[in-house]
Amino acid sequence: MFPRLVFESFRRQKRRKLLAGAAITLGVAVATAMIAVATDIGDKINRELRTIGANILVTPQEDTLDLEIGGVNLKPPSDGAYLDEADLPKIRGTFWHHNIVGFSPMLQVGVTAGDAKNIALLGTYFSKQLRFGKEDFVTGVRITHPWWKVDGDWPADDSQDVLLGERLAARLGLKSGDRVEFGGQEHRIAGVLSTGAAEDDQIIAPLNLAQRILGKPGAVRRIYVSALTKPEDALGRRDPKTMSGALYDRWYCSPYASSIAYQLQEAIPHSHAEQIRQIAQNEGTVLSRIEGLMLLVTLAALLSSALAVSAAMATAIFERRHEVGLMKALGAGNLSVAALFFAEAALLALGGGILGFAGGSLLARQIGRAIFDSQITIEPVLLPLVLAIAVIVTFAGSAVAIRRAVKFDPVYALRGEA
Amino acid sequence: MSTRSSAETRRASAPHASMFWRLLVRAAVRRRSRAISALLAMVVAAAAATAMLNLYVDVQAKLRKEFRSYGANVILVAKDNQTLPSDALRVVDATLAGRGLAVPFAYVVARTADGQPVVVAGTDFDQVRKLDSWWSVTAWPSSPAQALAGVRTEALINSQKGPFALTFQGRSIQLTSAGTVKTGAAEDSRIYLDLPGFEAWTGVQPSAIEVAVSGSAEEVAAIAAALAKALPDADVHPVRQIVEGQARVLGKMRSTLLATVVLIILTSALCVLSTLMGWVFDRRRDFAIMKALGASARMIYGFFAAEAAVLGGVGALLGFAVGVGAAAWIGRANFHAPVVPRFGVLPPVLLGSMAVALLAAIVPMWLLHRVEPATILRGE
Numbered sequence: 183m184f185p186r187l188v189f190e191s192f193r194r195q196k197r198r199k200l201l202a203g204a205a206i207t208l209g210v211a212v213a214t215a216m217i218a219v220a221t222d223i224g225d226k227i228n229r230e231l232r233t234i235g236a237n238i239l240v241t242p243q244e245d246t247l248d249l250e251i252g253g254v255n256l257k258p259p260s261d262g263a264y265l266d267e268a269d270l271p272k273i274r275g276t277f278w279h280h281n282i283v284g285f286s287p288m289l290q291v292g293v294t295a296g297d298a299k300n301i302a303l304l305g306t307y308f309s310k311q312l313r314f315g316k317e318d319f320v321t322g323v324r325i326t327h328p329w330w331k332v333d334g335d336w337p338a339d340d341s342q343d344v345l346l347g348e349r350l351a352a353r354l355g356l357k358s359g360d361r362v363e364f365g366g367q368e369h370r371i372a373g374v375l376s377t378g379a380a381e382d383d384q385i386i387a388p389l390n391l392a393q394r395i396l397g398k399p400g401a402v403r404r405i406y407v408s409a410l411t412k413p414e415d416a417l418g419r420r421d422p423k424t425m426s427g428a429l430y431d432r433w434y435c436s437p438y439a440s441s442i443a444y445q446l447q448e449a450i451p452h453s454h455a456e457q458i459r460q461i462a463q464n465e466g467t468v469l470s471r472i473e474g475l476m477l478l479v480t481l482a483a484l485l486s487s488a489l490a491v492s493a494a495m496a497t498a499i500f501e502r503r504h505e506v507g508l509m510k511a512l513g514a515g516n517l518s519v520a521a522l523f524f525a526e527a528a529l530l531a532l533g534g535g536i537l538g539f540a541g542g543s544l545l546a547r548q549i550g551r552a553i554f555d556s557q558i559t560i561e562p563v564l565l566p567l568v569l570a571i572a573v574i575v576t577f578a579g580s581a582v583a584i585r586r587a588v589k590f591d592p593v594y595a596l597r598g599e600a
Numbered sequence: 601m602s603t604r605s606s607a608e609t610r611r612a613s614a615p616h617a618s619m620f621w622r623l624l625v626r627a628a629v630r631r632r633s634r635a636i637s638a639l640l641a642m643v644v645a646a647a648a649a650t651a652m653l654n655l656y657v658d659v660q661a662k663l664r665k666e667f668r669s670y671g672a673n674v675i676l677v678a679k680d681n682q683t684l685p686s687d688a689l690r691v692v693d694a695t696l697a698g699r700g701l702a703v704p705f706a707y708v709v710a711r712t713a714d715g716q717p718v719v720v721a722g723t724d725f726d727q728v729r730k731l732d733s734w735w736s737v738t739a740w741p742s743s744p745a746q747a748l749a750g751v752r753t754e755a756l757i758n759s760q761k762g763p764f765a766l767t768f769q770g771r772s773i774q775l776t777s778a779g780t781v782k783t784g785a786a787e788d789s790r791i792y793l794d795l796p797g798f799e800a801w802t803g804v805q806p807s808a809i810e811v812a813v814s815g816s817a818e819e820v821a822a823i824a825a826a827l828a829k830a831l832p833d834a835d836v837h838p839v840r841q842i843v844e845g846q847a848r849v850l851g852k853m854r855s856t857l858l859a860t861v862v863l864i865i866l867t868s869a870l871c872v873l874s875t876l877m878g879w880v881f882d883r884r885r886d887f888a889i890m891k892a893l894g895a896s897a898r899m900i901y902g903f904f905a906a907e908a909a910v911l912g913g914v915g916a917l918l919g920f921a922v923g924v925g926a927a928a929w930i931g932r933a934n935f936h937a938p939v940v941p942r943f944g945v946l947p948p949v950l951l952g953s954m955a956v957a958l959l960a961a962i963v964p965m966w967l968l969h970r971v972e973p974a975t976i977l978r979g980e
Binding site for chain 2: 201204205208209212215216219223226227230231233234235238239247248249250251252253256327329377378379456457458459460461462463464467468471472474475476478479482483486487489490491493494496497498500501545549552553554586
């Protein structure tokens with residue numbers, strides 16, 4: 183009898199059930215989309231923050247002091263120590279290599295081009311194909327320095343072509359496609375570079391060209407590493423030397439800027455890696471603010487959709503007090519009336535919950551694709567959680583209305599005076 | 601209805617105002633619980649809309665403030681390795697007019713006692729502390745004879761709090777190191793001095809001014825242009841790295857919040873619509889009785905519309921108050937600064953709420969008006 187009552191209730195009151203079901207579906211869809219966006223926003227914004235530039239700098243351990251003013255290093259290029267270019271692919275072998283977005287080696291030498299003496303020439307990777315073990319990957323300034331704009335083409339890493347900084351190009355009266363002579367050889371200018379910083383006065387060349395001019399094959403002065411990191415907390419700020427075994431393991435296996443720098447230092451012989459605090463510290467703050475904001479907004483969204491679902495359920499039950507009156511007049515107890523309503527609410531919540539979860543997943547994917555050009559992944563683990571929340575919210579929303587409904591005097595209810 | 605005659609006269613003429621209000625108030629009082637649940641739905645929706653709109657407007661400013669901790673976003677450098685004019689800082693401060701922070705820097709390459717070259721910089725420590733909050737400093741210098749040494753210069757100056765000498769163009773100076781600075785960048789290889797002491801020693805004026813301008817990318821560009829005009833001797837350029845990154849992250853965040861705002865407002869509006877429609881539909885008996893007693897269509901529509909408008913208005917006002925509170929709480933919890941209530945949000949919330957309420961009243965009315973009152977009253 184009970185299943186039949188439930189079944190008939192759904193069959194005969196399609197409009198009301200649809201309305202309540204639609205409210206639940208909508209609420210669950212918004213909740214799912216919000217949870218998915220909020221859990222993924224940290225990762226997405228972290229990647230966006232990487233456009234501000236590299237956050238870890240690797241230098242030779244035994245290096246002499248840099249004499250850098252306004253982005254120009256006055257130290258003679260032959261002075262000091264170097265890193266070995268052959269060690270670079272090892273960066274992909276570190277524990278957190280999946281978090282390393284890219285890296286760019288740098289080697290600065292001085293050249294004379296035409297009348298202009300002592301121009302800084304910066305050798306680097308533009309978009310270099312490298313191999314570590316069986317894995318091929320691409321890295322260079324196009325990944326780590328996304329604010330560098332080139333008018334013309336980027337040179338190929340194995341070519342002798344160069345980029346000219348825009349101020350230098352204006353001073354020399356050269357443009358992309360022209361040729362410039364330095365180091366006893368003519369080079370094609372592939373493009374003119376604009377960075378808004380010291381590089382505007384420099385020549386940017388493939389790394390091997392700079393090494394040849396310096397006469398030191400394989401030499402690299404610094405490596406800029408762009409890594410996805412976790413905001414620094416109390417553990418991240420501690421010095422690893424003071425940590426005990428278990429704590430050290432936890433620190434080592436957390437993607438703090440400091441622990442990734444430590445691992446880079448281990449991977450590259452004779453190196454010293456340091457987080458660039460301007461970038462690394464601030465991105466932690468910005469990231470935690472944005473994550474916090476999305477968490478609170480998600481909470482607010484969950485709360486308002488829970489209240490909306492409750493209101494819809496209350497209305498749906500209230501409309502059926504005549505039915506309650508009739509059932510009670512026919513001898514049904516409070517318990518069986520309540521059981522009927524709860525069974526219906528549970529069915530609605532499960533149906534609406536599954537539909538809403540599917541809709542919310544689609545919505546989250548659309549948001550991810552439209553705003554971040556990447557997928558927002560939805561953990562299937564979320565489904566039972568979302569369904570449980572939907573059932574609880576629907577029950578909570580129905581409870582008050584059901585209590586009132588079963589308390590009606592059937593006589594009044596049937597006369598329509600309730 | 602107290603007397604028949606008065607009812608009859610009223611039926612014939614336009615509805616009396618007091619009767620109209622009595623109907624309105626009685627309808628709410630008699631069905632308290634239904635009215636309250638409808639009002640509650642309205643309040644929740646209006647509160648959600650208010651909080652989200654308030655956040656949406658204010659969060660940009662809040663996040664921009666967080667981005668200011670990245671330091672300078674505009675840099676002035678003297679052209680061709682000269683120094684800036686001596687009144688440059690004053691001109692910059694006047695141009696900024698409180699919308700940012702300007703810090704002068706002067707650089708020379710000096711030599712230590714054993715002839716090692718090192719970059720020495722002169723600056724204003726109080727301002728640097730505000731501008732470059734990421735500097736990890738063990739102790740800031742407190743007297744002019746104290747210097748702030750980059751961590752990599754420590755070995756060079758070999759200072760165990762003892763004095764060390766620096767020489768520039770034959771003039772030497774005795775300094776003690778107050779503490780070390782660590783940034784992971786060029787600052788680590790420099791020694792910083794207080795600007796007046798630096799100028800007295802070297803005679804070199806500042807060659808760069810770093811400026812942190814608060815505001816959007818357009819405002820930063822406008823101030824950079826104004827600075828370039830005020831100081832023709834200097835190269836003024838925005839720090840593209842910071843400015844572009846900020847604009848990008850803020851843009852994405854703005855779009856995400858907008859999507860969220862639209863989603864939440866839409867959901868709340870739809871749920872309110874369905875709740876209110878249920879409420880009005882449920883009162884088809886009132887509607888039928890009024891019709892059966894001969895009320896004009898105008899009167900009935902007017903009554904239900906007024907009821908909806910009052911509900912929407914009261915719900916929106918209560919919801920506005922709750923929503924402003926929620927936004928302020930979110931601001932305090934996350935940004936440690938409350939979100940300022942924007943009263944500009946009130947009119948759209950108020951109008952939106954009333955529009956939803958009116959729509960919720962009109963749709964069932966339109967469905968019911970062709971039905972004979974007798975059919976409704978018989979309960980069919």
